[in-house]
Amino acid sequence: MTDDGRVIALPDHLNHWVATQRWFAGRGKVPRLVSIGRWTLPATEPGVDIRTELVFDESAPTPTLYQLPLTERRLPLPGGDAALIRAAGGSYLYDGPGDPAYCLALLAFILNEDSAVPGPADAGARGELLLDAVPGDGPAVIVTSRVLSGEQSNTSIILDGVDAAGGAVRPVICKVFRMLHGGENPDVSVQSALARAGSRFVPEPVGCVVGEWADPMRPGSWLTGHLAFAQEFLPGVEDAWRAALASAGAGEDFSEQARALGEATAAVHADLAAVMPTREATPAVIAAELDRMRERFHGAVRDVPALAGYEKAVEAVFRRAEEAHWPRLQRIHGDLHLGQALEVPGRGWVLVDFEGEPLRPLIDRTGPDVPLRDVAGMLRSFSYVAGTVERSAPGNHPPVRHQGTAEWGAACRQAFLDGYAARSGRTLAGQEALLDAFELDKAIYEAVYETLNRPSWLPIPLEAVRSLVSTVSV
Structure with a gap:
């Protein structure tokens, strides 16, 4: 346990699952993950708990921190087999981006500019809008979500929605950064600067999630960095x-x-x-x-x-x-x-x-x-x-x-x-x-x-x- 009071070893089934993911840097090895912080999102669907663990691989030769969004359900998610991590004891654990409940909660967190304030031993997060206008220029209801195939270092979620009249709004793609670093992520800062400058050569940013967590290498210190980035999705291109x-x-x-x-x-x-x-x-x-x-x-x-x-x-x-x-x-x-x-x-x-x-x-x-x-x-x-x-x-x-x-x-x-x-x-x-x-x-x-x-x-x-x-x- 660190001075901040939170280093919790993850169970073996999560270590083995992470070892199979394309975004995991330790190819061919099973990590030894410990959680150094957690933040949660409210679920609108009953029987679903949503949490994000920030996990540190103690076995890696280079210090590596990952973001692990998870949903836990009391009933299985229909069509969610690809995202299922473990089913045991009447509980079903899923990779968050593969669960619509997480995807909808994450986008709402960004659009509403909500905050999850860290305690003395946990991670915090806040949503930020990057431009005045959001896709559809008004309230939208997200109706479907899907994970984009082919990603390696991150996980991208495509969200489609409708406006109050039932018309389709511009879809959003939300990139969940898997490997975390303290400081600005250039995908967020550079693209946002270009959009504010009026560039037509970049997608329009929507918002981001900024996280705060205890530095696993320097007990007592905290780091701030980007956890997720939402922008307009350009379908059919x-x-x-x-x-x-x-x-x-x-x-x-x-x-x-x-x-x-x-x-x-x-x-x-x-x-x-x-x-x-x-x-x-x-x-x-x-x-x-x-x-x-x-x-x-x-x-x-x-x-x-x-x-x-x-x-x-x-x-x-x-x-x-x-x-x-x-x-x-x-x-x-x-x-x-x-x-x-x-x-x-x-x-x-x-x-x-x-x-x-x-x-x-x-x-x-x-x-x-x-x-x-x-x-x-x-x-x-x-x-x-x-x-x-x-x-x-x-x-x-x-x-x-x-x-x-x-x-x-x-x-x-x-x-x-x-x-x-x-x-x-x-x-x-x-x-x-x-x-x-x-x-x-x-x-x-x-x-x-x-x-x-x-x-x-x-x-x-x-x-x-x-x-x-x-x-x-x-």
């Missing part, structure tokens, strides 16, 4: 990854869409530079960033032996970047790729998921950064589309590069850069070496990921490494 994959597979030109995506990225960068802090890229900042790139490369060589032969060439790319012109640092997306852009009819491209790379420390995701990091991420994504199409071609085993697919990727990359330059009002001339370094850093990360998760896909990032280092002399 396709992300850029799927659209580009279909285009490349059919041999269709995608340059117009790629150019528009470059323009949208530049517009978001311009708005972020206008409404959030910026700072100069000093020699110390540049040296620190390149040191991190070198460190990531040397770590990658241990996992990907095929990278070992590129050490001198990689260092040459980094040295060129050090001598290049670095733009002023500003807030960026932080994890930009084709899957983070939605094509909305009549509106164009909309960028989503401003949380940044979830596995990076929060402090690294909430400060000014180099906008070319986002540009490099999108360039790599276009190359991945081309590589994916090559791998999936019938009879193409082992994969062989096809000139048409390679040309498709090159055309999209150039169109994206042209659109970015046109909207930003400046060319990227003089920054090619810097862009190469960020793209190389991303490709090295991809090589590690593929080695650990999809070894047969390793040729895609290795080809990028070969291409990027081939233009430098060592």
Whole structure:
């Protein structure tokens, strides 16, 4: 027990259930979870108790805090088998996002700006509206909820509702952050700042839940951070990854869409530079960033032996970047790729998921950064589309590069850069070496990921490494 009086070991059935979830960081291991705080929500449905446990994994080599919303029912939830954690002793325990009672209570908590004040040994939470208008611009009754499939680091809930006259209102998507950090979550702060600036390239935020909990690493101290984020949901739209994959597979030109995506990225960068802090890229900042790139490369060589032969060439790319012109640092997306852009009819491209790379420390995701990091991420994504199409071609085993697919990727990359330059009002001339370094850093990360998760896909990032280092002399 801590000085705050609350460290409660969770039962084994919760440890084993958490071990199976995609958002759990300790893949292949069963955690040893203790609850360091709890807050509750009122349920409008009888026979249902709703609580959220903030749980700390004592067995993890890196201190990790998770959010675990739970509902406990006296009767089973119809159609709730996928969310069922345990049934025993006349009680049914469910993962909260899979239970409509939790989903409705959570959104009501946000819209009503309610508070659950912490006691001396518990967690607290409060709902906050982020804009004056909410979806439907008036009271709504939520009629259905469902969990969005495919999420990894978080859990997103889609809520559909009707107004007082029975007409449909704009749906809401509520993201429940599973891995918690003290401080602002950039998905909330960055997207809200863009919306307040009038950007049409982001979904409209609705509200958030801000939590307060005892710091498990510093007894007697408290942390504050975001627990959930609600925003408008854009139904029936396709992300850029799927659209580009279909285009490349059919041999269709995608340059117009790629150019528009470059323009949208530049517009978001311009708005972020206008409404959030910026700072100069000093020699110390540049040296620190390149040191991190070198460190990531040397770590990658241990996992990907095929990278070992590129050490001198990689260092040459980094040295060129050090001598290049670095733009002023500003807030960026932080994890930009084709899957983070939605094509909305009549509106164009909309960028989503401003949380940044979830596995990076929060402090690294909430400060000014180099906008070319986002540009490099999108360039790599276009190359991945081309590589994916090559791998999936019938009879193409082992994969062989096809000139048409390679040309498709090159055309999209150039169109994206042209659109970015046109909207930003400046060319990227003089920054090619810097862009190469960020793209190389991303490709090295991809090589590690593929080695650990999809070894047969390793040729895609290795080809990028070969291409990027081939233009430098060592």
